[in-house]
Amino acid sequence: xxxxxxxxxxxxxxxxxxxxxxxxxxxxxxxxxxxxxxxxxxxxxxxxxxxxxxxxxxxxxxxxxxxxxxxxxxxxxxxxxxxxxxxxxxxxxxxxxxxxxxxxxxxxxxxxxxxxxxxxxxxxxxxxxxxxxxxxxxxxxxxxxxxxxxxxxxxxxxxxxxxxxxxxxxxxxxxxxxxxxxxxxxxxxxxxxxxxxxxxxxxxxxxxxxxxxxxxxxxxxxx
Amino acid sequence: xxxxxxxxxxxxxxxxxxxxxxxxxxxxxxxxxxxxxxxxxxxxxxxxxxxxxxxxxxxxxxxxxxxxxxxxxxxxxxxxxxxxxxxxxxxxxxxxxxxxxxxxxxxxxxxxxxxxxxxxxxxxxxxxxxxxxxxxxxxxxxxxxxxxxxxxxxxxxxxxxxxxxxxxxxxxxxxxxxxxxxxxxxxxxxxxxxxxxxxxxxxxxxx
Numbered sequence: 001x002x003x004x005x006x007x008x009x010x011x012x013x014x015x016x017x018x019x020x021x022x023x024x025x026x027x028x029x030x031x032x033x034x035x036x037x038x039x040x041x042x043x044x045x046x047x048x049x050x051x052x053x054x055x056x057x058x059x060x061x062x063x064x065x066x067x068x069x070x071x072x073x074x075x076x077x078x079x080x081x082x083x084x085x086x087x088x089x090x091x092x093x094x095x096x097x098x099x100x101x102x103x104x105x106x107x108x109x110x111x112x113x114x115x116x117x118x119x120x121x122x123x124x125x126x127x128x129x130x131x132x133x134x135x136x137x138x139x140x141x142x143x144x145x146x147x148x149x150x151x152x153x154x155x156x157x158x159x160x161x162x163x164x165x166x167x168x169x170x171x172x173x174x175x176x177x178x179x180x181x182x183x184x185x186x187x188x189x190x191x192x193x194x195x196x197x198x199x200x201x202x203x204x205x206x207x208x209x210x211x212x213x214x215x216x217x218x219x220x221x222x223x
Numbered sequence: 224x225x226x227x228x229x230x231x232x233x234x235x236x237x238x239x240x241x242x243x244x245x246x247x248x249x250x251x252x253x254x255x256x257x258x259x260x261x262x263x264x265x266x267x268x269x270x271x272x273x274x275x276x277x278x279x280x281x282x283x284x285x286x287x288x289x290x291x292x293x294x295x296x297x298x299x300x301x302x303x304x305x306x307x308x309x310x311x312x313x314x315x316x317x318x319x320x321x322x323x324x325x326x327x328x329x330x331x332x333x334x335x336x337x338x339x340x341x342x343x344x345x346x347x348x349x350x351x352x353x354x355x356x357x358x359x360x361x362x363x364x365x366x367x368x369x370x371x372x373x374x375x376x377x378x379x380x381x382x383x384x385x386x387x388x389x390x391x392x393x394x395x396x397x398x399x400x401x402x403x404x405x406x407x408x409x410x411x412x413x414x415x416x417x418x419x420x421x422x423x424x425x426x427x428x429x430x
């Protein structure tokens with residue numbers, strides 16, 4: 001059985017779950033893997049629909065991963081009609097759009113019954129705060145349990161409804177979220193015989209209060 | 224051989240069918256011929272360690288085949304693989320539980336320095352930050368021959384250890400520590416990130 005297009009899935013899901021807001025995130029790259037962005041409030045119901053709908057039966061969640069989107073500005077060139085020197089002309093105008101940062105959880109779904117897939121669904125948090133929340137989809141796909149724990153561990157997304165939300169790779173006392181883009185690792189720089197670029201910057205920073213120890217800060221990049 | 228016996232006299236006696244040795248030689252011969260490693264592996268290096276112990280490479284030829292599942296019965300700790308920061312306290316604890324005399328082989332790039340994960344946030348940059356290491360073998364992973372070489376180096380080291388005198392073996396010196404502090408899980412890193420009594424970053428001349 002061939003898989004429906006994302007537009008069809010979106011339309012049927014919205015019909016099945018009243019009030020659900022689903023957007024298609026286009027992917028124009030070679031993989032053409034566009035995905036469905038599901039609103040957090042109806043995520044569980046939409047996920048249940050994707051799993052039990054007879055035509056879809058996406059019963060296998062193969063992968064769950066997180067994405068950290070920092071605050072960014074989108075620059076767009078728009079052609080605008082403007083009156084220049086008393087004459088109407090088309091002029092390029094750049095508009096800047098500020099997009100606040102957020103965290104994302106991405107689920108890869110397949111169907112073992114129908115042997116089709118992949119359908120990618122996403123959920124977004126409101127912001128990048130320390131207690132950014134998303135609904136857990138572990139009640140729908142049991143295989144998401146450990147991977148949601150991993151996302152919680154490395155990105156700091158708290159999954160509401162997760163049966164056992166603890167850190168899975170780092171120790172419980174650990175407080176940072178190392179896969180976030182603004183994570184700063186502890187200053188455990190070790191000597192390098194020929195430090196350069198980022199390592200040289202780290203060496204200088206590390207030995208600045210104790211220059212007699214290493215002296216890497218005296219090195220110029222040419223050396 | 225030992226300097227306690229004159230080599231000429233020794234060979235003369237051997238020609239007459241009398242074998243003379245010293246307590247130290249006998250003791251070290253026994254120790255180096257039955258090194259029991261602790262049975263644990265951390266990553267892909269452990270696969271090579273297993274191959275070393277199995278029939279093709281046969282660590283038993285050197286007396287090291289009896290891998291012990293208990294640190295109380297082990298003489299040698301082969302740190303075979305990547306030591307994550309989460310695993311490091313357990314390694315140090317196992318080392319502390321081993322009875323003296325005990326030795327450590329740091330096997331592979333990861334156990335030596337963190338290897339390809341050195342710049343990461345979750346891998347310890349070398350087990351020698353917390354416990355003293357006797358033999359380092361580079362490689363990613365080292366071949367079984369390299370581990371055998373490290374084993375023979377260790378045997379050579381044991382052979383040269385003295386039982387008495389100021390330069391006697393560490394385990395016979397009560398002033399030498401045989402246990403080391405177990406690092407604690409901190410909020411951002413292990414605490415302390417290295418034991419300054421054991422580890423000192425290499426000093427290099429930049430002039």
